[in-house]
Amino acid sequence: MNEELQTAAAWLAEGRKVALATVIQTWGSAPRPAGSQIVVRDDGAFLGSVSGGCVEGAVIEAALSTIADSKNRELEFGVTDAQAWNVGLACGGRIRIFVEPVEE
Amino acid sequence: MKRAILDALTRSAARPMIRALDRGTGEEKLIDPFSDETPLGLAARAAARTDVSSEIEIDGRTWFLEVHNPPLELVLVGAVHIAQPLAQMARLAGYGVRVIDPRAAFATPARFPGVALDQGWPDEILGKSPLGSRSALVVLAHDPKIDDPALEAALASPAFYIGALGSKKTHAARLERLSDRGFDGPALARIRGPVGLAIGARSPAEIALSILAQMTQTLRT
Numbered sequence: 101m102n103e104e105l106q107t108a109a110a111w112l113a114e115g116r117k118v119a120l121a122t123v124i125q126t127w128g129s130a131p132r133p134a135g136s137q138i139v140v141r142d143d144g145a146f147l148g149s150v151s152g153g154c155v156e157g158a159v160i161e162a163a164l165s166t167i168a169d170s171k172n173r174e175l176e177f178g179v180t181d182a183q184a185w186n187v188g189l190a191c192g193g194r195i196r197i198f199v200e201p202v203e204e
Numbered sequence: 205m206k207r208a209i210l211d212a213l214t215r216s217a218a219r220p221m222i223r224a225l226d227r228g229t230g231e232e233k234l235i236d237p238f239s240d241e242t243p244l245g246l247a248a249r250a251a252a253r254t255d256v257s258s259e260i261e262i263d264g265r266t267w268f269l270e271v272h273n274p275p276l277e278l279v280l281v282g283a284v285h286i287a288q289p290l291a292q293m294a295r296l297a298g299y300g301v302r303v304i305d306p307r308a309a310f311a312t313p314a315r316f317p318g319v320a321l322d323q324g325w326p327d328e329i330l331g332k333s334p335l336g337s338r339s340a341l342v343v344l345a346h347d348p349k350i351d352d353p354a355l356e357a358a359l360a361s362p363a364f365y366i367g368a369l370g371s372k373k374t375h376a377a378r379l380e381r382l383s384d385r386g387f388d389g390p391a392l393a394r395i396r397g398p399v400g401l402a403i404g405a406r407s408p409a410e411i412a413l414s415i416l417a418q419m420t421q422t423l424r425t
Contacts, residue, residue, distance in 0.1 A: 124227065134256070202205045202210060
């Protein structure tokens with residue numbers, strides 16, 4: 101089991117709320133392959149990566165929304181994305197990310 | 205991810221497991237890829253073997269197969285200078301590292317802080333805790349009494365990488381000894397020697413880097 105999930109288990113054991121973001125699919129030259137994960141705690145602390153650091157901020161924000169409402173989310177990032185100037189992938193790739201709560 | 209799935213993954217960390225996720229419905233299943241014979245189980249087996257997570261379609265449903273393989277393992281035989289930086293670098297790259305050396309002065313916690321040390325003979329130790337398909341073994345002792353039994357144990361295992369330090373001449377002599385012990389050409393071809401990628405490495409850390417680079421190349425390409 102990866103370090104991210106070990107950390108998720110440790111944070112849950114401390115009574116914290118946790119969300120998990122996973123790279124589902126990549127196109128072109130994406131920095132992290134499918135299956136890469138970030139675990140996010142309710143206070144914004146996180147471990148892992150889903151890109152070279154380009155989109156982590158937006159993913160953490162979505163994860164905090166998921167912790168608040170327990171709903172799954174899907175995010176897609178790429179150079180053609182409307183958010184490209186803020187959080188697009190400079191490498192020119194495209195990635196799809198699934199965000200979910202880790203809960204009972 | 206359901207808490208129960210996370211807990212099950214924690215318990216089975218030493219075995220390959222696959223989480224299948226239907227993003228549309230949020231349904232998730234934990235699959236033991238080596239006992240499940242359903243179409244989804246067979247796809248999970250292929251994912252575990254290649255260590256690649258991806259989406260697949262089965263019976264009209266799309267599943268994301270998330271691979272949770274056991275950690276990579278590196279066994280270093282010979283607690284020599286090169287083993288010190290290699291143990292540290294390999295840990296950073298995600299390997300659990302074990303160092304084996306029967307010579308008590310070499311395999312000391314002071315030289316290898318935080319590394320699992322075995323002050324025994326490699327064939328005995330590898331007989332008790334054998335190498336698996338996620339294991340790499342590198343012999344560095346430069347002493348056939350220590351290195352050769354370790355190589356024999358590695359050749360009898362599914363280890364994905366077997367490396368042996370030594371010049372071309374040393375390596376040729378080693379292959380001849382192993383050949384006399386009954387190992388054939390394809391078996392001997394599994395041993396990478398002289399070990400490491402040819403990057404002109406000189407210092408122990410540089411040689412460690414060339415070995416770790418070759419391990420990565422073997423694992424991923």
